[in-house]
Amino acid sequence: MQLAGCAVNPATGRNNFVMMSEQQELDLGRRYNQQILKQNPRYADEKLQAYVQQVGERVARSSHRNQLAYRFTVVDSPDINAFALPGGYIYIHRGLLAYLNSEAELAAVLGHEIAHVTARHSVQQQSQSTAWGVLGQAVAIGTGVGAAADVTNVLGSAFVRGYGRDMELEADGLGAQYLARSGYDPQAMIEVVRVLKNQEVFSRDQAARRGEAQPAGGYHGLFDTHPDNDRRLQQVLGPAQALATGQQEVNREAFLRHLEGLPFGDSAETGVRRGQRFYHASLNFTLAFPEGWGxxxxxxxxxxxxxxQQAFIAMTLEDNPQKLTPAELLRQRVGSQRLMATVELQQAGLKGYSAVIPGNAAKRVAVIQHGAGAYLFVAAVRGRAALASQDEQFLSVIKSFRPMTRAEYQQAQPLRLHRVKARSGQTIEALAKGSKLPGDALATLRLLNNLYPDGEPKPGDWLKVVR
Incomplete structure (x- = not known):
């Protein structure tokens, strides 16, 4: 068996140095798929899932590796992201779906990810498949404290992150060719990059207003200019434009119909944030975080x-089959580590127990019993700062945990996307008035409708609104 060496890339025809055979690639994809599905819950709308699978298969049939069995999954997450695993497992977050404006744009995102598979980008970059994340060092919080020890695992892997500009550009070019061959308008690839670039500009503008550090580029955050002015992007899309027959589909209305009622932001299944308070209806709990915390x-x-990002508090739901008391469960989880400053908690009818694990990287830990399970809290400060600098804040979070009131169940319902037809003279500003959207509602509605930063709709246009 050939384990390493040069292999002809099926999409580009070039020789690439690779570390695995195609069978090993397929096995790797299957293995990672199991992990990804645990960390990225499938969105529970089978009609939407079937629609995305149908569009993806149509594009994949026109790809260089159309013999693979591609699986397309909508992830129940507000993140603006999509990614591919080796062997044809492709994920798109519903957060990205919300900002797309046509079936052709959906096909462009899926085509881009298909191209990562056909060009074997993940195989070429296997060495980058280490854990990552904006909160990557949070693993230090949970060392030796049960499930919280693996807190970075929830943040994904290099497959989720991207491949660098050359490979991303190659995926744009190949994906646009697959679009054209499958009957979609390849110009949709430009539209998708424009949507994502506007997201990047918006995020940076908002961060600057808040006086925060500039955020890193998100999904596909690789272009210094807008796509119409990016010379390399125009070059890689040239061959796809030549394949267009003039009968290429866009299918805007059909796509928007499938988005009707899509949760915008958090969903009820994963819990909803309102200001600094978090609500989870099915698990019947709420808790609050200090002002300014993410x-x-x-x-x-x-x-x-x-x-x-110098202080963290992580909460996980733990099984308690032995029906241990909060103190017993916490001691079981920390093992041989010493506990200091122990205190029993009584809050809103719930029993809990909290303590400090002393040492150079001291941690605040707690367990609160609720229902059949128990909630484990692990908090720490990074660097040389003392736990005491944030311990009051950590305790405030732990002590805010309680069951929801009947009135709060309405707060736990998500905002949803709906379609409206623009009337003559109607402006985005008018639609934004009274909106429940958090933050800059006007800019968000413009982003949702590809009208950022200052566009206005034409009478008769279908618009996405949030309510």
Whole structure:
């Protein structure tokens, strides 16, 4: 068996140095797929899932590796992202779906990810498949404390992150060719890059207004200029434009119909944030985070962090089959580590237990019993700062955990996308008035409708609104 050496790339025809055979690539994809599905819950709308699978298969049939069995999955996450695993497992987050405006744009995203598979980009960059994340060093929080020890695992891998500009450009060019061959307008690839570039500009503008550090580029955040002015992007898309027959499909209305009712931002299944408070209806709990803190909501953990990401508190749901008391469960989880400053908690009818694990990287830990399970909190400060600098904040989060009131169940319902037809003289500003969208509602609605930064709709246009 050939384990390493030169192999002809099926998409480009070039020789690439690779470390695995195609069978090993397929096995790797299957293995990673199991992990990804645990960390990225499937969105529970089978009609939408079937639609995305149908569009993806149509594009994949026109690809260089059309013999693979491609699987397309919509992930229940507000993140603006899509990614591919080796062997044809492709994921698109519903957060990205919300900002697309046609079936051709959906096909462009899927075509781009298909191209990563056909060009074997993940195989070429296998060495980059290490854990990553904006909160990557949060693993230090949970060392030796049960499931929280693996808190970085919820943040994904290099497959989710991207491949560098050359490979991303190659995927754009190949994906646009697959679009044209499958009957979609290859110009949709430019439209998608424009949508993503506008997201990047918006994020940086908002960060500057808040006086925060400039965020790193998100999905496909690789272009210094807008796509119409990017010479290399225009060059790689040239061959696809030549394949267009003039009968290429866009299918805007059909696509928008499939988005009707799509949760925007958080979903009820994963929990909803309202200001600094978090609500989870099916698990019947709420808790609050200090003003200015960020929140990362993943299936395995809920992670709150200071704006500078120097302090974290991670919460995980633990099984308690032995029905241990909070103190017993916490001691079981920390093993041989010493506990200091122990305190029993009583809050809103719930029992809990909290303590400090002393040492150079001291941690605040707690367990609160609720229902059949128990919630484990692990908090720490990075660097040389003392735990005491944030311990009051950590305790405030732990002590805010309680069951929801009946009135709060409405707060736990997500915002949803709906379609409206623009009337004569109607402006985005008018639609933004009274909007429940958090933050800059006007800019968000423009982003959703590809009208950023200052576009206005034409009468009769279908628009996405959030309510």
């Amino acid at each position: 929140l990362l909501n993943r299936p395995d953990a809920l992670i709150g962090h200071t704006a500078d």
